[in-house]
Amino acid sequence: MKVVIVEDDRTLCGLLKKSLENEFNVTAFYEPETALAHIKSSGADAVVSDVRMPGMTGFGLLEALREEMPEVRLILMTGYGTVTESVNAIKSGAYDYILKPVDPDILIKKLEQIRTLIDFGRQSAGSFAPVYKSRRFEDIMQLAARAAKADSGVLITGETGSGKEIIARFIHGVSARRTAPFVAVNCGNMQEQLFESELFGYRKGAFTGADSNKRGLVSAAERGTLFLDEIGELPLPSQAKLLRFIETKTYYPLGSVEQKTANVRFIAATNRNPAEEAENGTFRKDLYYRLNVLEIKVPPLRERKEDIMPLAEYFLGRFRHINPKIEGFSADSVRFLENYSYPGNVRELSNIIERAVILETGHIISPASLHMPDPAGRGTSRKLDDVVREHILTALSEAGGSKTKAAEILGIDASTIYRRLKEYGIG
Numbered sequence: 001m002k003v004v005i006v007e008d009d010r011t012l013c014g015l016l017k018k019s020l021e022n023e024f025n026v027t028a029f030y031e032p033e034t035a036l037a038h039i040k041s042s043g044a045d046a047v048v049s050d051v052r053m054p055g056m057t058g059f060g061l062l063e064a065l066r067e068e069m070p071e072v073r074l075i076l077m078t079g080y081g082t083v084t085e086s087v088n089a090i091k092s093g094a095y096d097y098i099l100k101p102v103d104p105d106i107l108i109k110k111l112e113q114i115r116t117l118i119d120f121g122r123q124s125a126g127s128f129a130p131v132y133k134s135r136r137f138e139d140i141m142q143l144a145a146r147a148a149k150a151d152s153g154v155l156i157t158g159e160t161g162s163g164k165e166i167i168a169r170f171i172h173g174v175s176a177r178r179t180a181p182f183v184a185v186n187c188g189n190m191q192e193q194l195f196e197s198e199l200f201g202y203r204k205g206a207f208t209g210a211d212s213n214k215r216g217l218v219s220a221a222e223r224g225t226l227f228l229d230e231i232g233e234l235p236l237p238s239q240a241k242l243l244r245f246i247e248t249k250t251y252y253p254l255g256s257v258e259q260k261t262a263n264v265r266f267i268a269a270t271n272r273n274p275a276e277e278a279e280n281g282t283f284r285k286d287l288y289y290r291l292n293v294l295e296i297k298v299p300p301l302r303e304r305k306e307d308i309m310p311l312a313e314y315f316l317g318r319f320r321h322i323n324p325k326i327e328g329f330s331a332d333s334v335r336f337l338e339n340y341s342y343p344g345n346v347r348e349l350s351n352i353i354e355r356a357v358i359l360e361t362g363h364i365i366s367p368a369s370l371h372m373p374d375p376a377g378r379g380t381s382r383k384l385d386d387v388v389r390e391h392i393l394t395a396l397s398e399a400g401g402s403k404t405k406a407a408e409i410l411g412i413d414a415s416t417i418y419r420r421l422k423e424y425g426i427g
Contacts, residue, residue, distance in 0.1 A: 001025065001115045002042075006035040006049040006061065007077070012102075016048065019104035023321065024111060032056040036064055039072065046095070046114045047074045048107065062094055067215040070183050073114050077102055099404055106401040109354075112318065113400070131314045134306040136299055140167065143296055148175040153246070153291045155231075156269040158298030161347030164269040165229060167296060172225040177265055180224030183217050188230035195238040197254045199245075206255025218251060218262050225265045231291070232270040232283060243287045266291065301342040301349065308338050311346060315353035316365070323357045329365045336372045355397045392420055 003020060005028040007013040017028040027042075029035035032049065033056055039047065047065065051058040058076050065072050073095035096110050132138065147154050148171045156164045165184065172182045190198060197206070201216030218226065228234075234242065245251050249262050268291045277283035301308065312329065320326060329337070333356075342348050356369040371390050392406065396417075399405035403421070407414040 001045045001111070003027075003111060004029065004035055004039055004044045004047045006032050006047060006053070006058070008050060008053045016102065016104070016107070020108065020111070023108055032058070032061045036061060039065070039069065044069075044072050046111055047072055048098075048111075049074060049076060051076050051078045063214070066217075067220065070217065070220045071181060075107070075110055096400065099402065103401070109322075109401050112321075115318070131311050132304075132307045133310045134304040136304050137307055140296060140298060141170070143294075144171050145174060147171050147294050147296070151265050152293040154267045154294050154296060155274065155288075155292040156267065156296045156298060157274065158269075158271065159300045159345055160271045161345035162298045162300055163346050164271075164298055165227065167298060168225070168227045168267045168269060171267060172227075172265070175225070175265070177224050181221050182225050182227065183221035184227040184229055185217055186229050188233035190234060190238065192235045192238050195234075196241065199242075200251045200253050200260075202254035203256045206253075210255065213253075216251075216253065218245070218264060219260070221262075221264045223263050225267055228266065228268040228291075230270060231268040232272040232274060232277060236282075236284065239284045239287050243284060243290060246287075246290055301345045302340075305338055308342075308349065309334060311349055312337055312353055315350050316357065319354045319357045322354075323360060325363055326357060326360055326365060327363050330367070332367045333365045333370055336367050336370055340372055351394075351397045355393060359393070389420070392417065396421075 001024050003024040003026045005013060005016050005020070005026060007016060007028070008030050010030055013028050013030060017026050020026045027038065027044075029038065032053055035047070035049075036056070038044075047061070049058040049061050056064075058074075058078075062074050062076070065074055076094050076097040077100055078097055079100050095114060098107055098110065132141070144167050154168075154171060156167050158164050168184075169182060172178060185199070196202075197214070197216070199216050199218055201214045201219060202210050204210055204212050228242075245262070246266055249264075250259050251262060252259055272283075274283055274288050274292065278285045278288040301311075309329075316326070316328070337349075337352075344351070352370060352372065353365075355371065356365045359371075360366065360369040371393060392410070395406040395409045396403065399409055403417045404414045407417045410417075
């Protein structure tokens with residue numbers, strides 16, 4: 001995976017490059033403008049950038065990448081005083097942020113998450129076989145392959161973490177549009193007042209702060225696929241504007257009187273029941289019918305148990321570098337994994353395996369490292385400290401290994417996290 005580091009502190013830049021180059025193909029730059037030119041000419045999968053730099057800031061780099069190379073994922077490095085700014089940047093399209101001083105292990109984990117997502121996309125684009133074994137998922141893949149042959153609207157439904165974006169990427173990857181961009185839009189983060197400017201772009205002077213022209217996500221997806229994730233979260237006024245665009249394939253950048261034409265394919269996804277919401281008025285019926293030419297329902301992981309171990313083996317391979325001595329799963333671990341209900345679906349399974357790889361001290365993954373309930377019901381009366389330990393480790397996994405972020409999730413002081421982990425011998 002190609003990683004670009006952008007950091008004007010030359011000492012830190014060198015240290016970061018050295019800490020990552022055993023895992024990734026790393027190029028480092030002191031100046032964001034030079035880095036951007038390199039990315040445009042040579043490409044990149046992920047960018048790790050400081051926020052505050054002379055000239056172009058990390059936010060400026062984020063905006064430039066979103067306009068010209070939206071498939072590149074950006075991680076912002078920030079000091080404690082700029083966390084709020086960084087969270088806002090994530091809402092605007094950054095993949096994640098990491099606090100300074102940067103912990104190389106945490107940064108590697110975040111980049112590994114990006115690599116996993118990219119690999120899934122490549123698998124789903126037909127370069128490799130997608131990770132599944134069940135007949136039920138095979139039927140879904142066959143339906144998706146048929147959907148790829150047409151340009152009709154597709155609505156993908158299913159629980160959070162079940163793999164809806166993977167299906168969307170597969171459809172794009174085996175379609176006639178596969179050589180053009182796949183642009184994902186998180187409608188859940190699309191505030192009503194920003195909808196038009198984000199989707200359609202704007203012209204200089206369109207509003208206060210619009211100091212230059214900005215290309216929208218629609219333009220970035222030209223000749224490719226626009227994936228509208230969490231479509232059910234879009235406010236009704238924005239739904240009306242989206243419907244007009246889908247029907248006419250035309251739009252106006254904010255502040256412009258020049259009509260633009262878009263050549264894009266639409267795929268939408270939701271974890272809600274769109275038919276039910278269309279009936280109760282929280283989702284426009286006309287938009288529902290326009291998007292739902294073909295519906296693909298992705299079943300939760302608990303309903304396709306044959307896929308659990310193939311996915312577990314896949315994630316073990318992805319995270320094995322963290323703990324190279326691990327060779328596989330014990331028989332009891334397989335039993336635990338195959339009989340768990342996975343309310344968080346594939347995403348939760350990934351977190352479970354990553355956590356187990358970090359905690360395992362032997363050569364095979366044991367039930368103790370999985371931190372999952374015993375499917376036979378044994379040991380259900382646990383000590384309070386065991387419950388606290390599991391809660392902290394779960395939060396730590398969700399926070400990508402960041403103790404400070406885990407403390408924020410749990411609503412406790414970071415010092416408590418550090419003390420507890422030291423007690424557990426994890427520190």
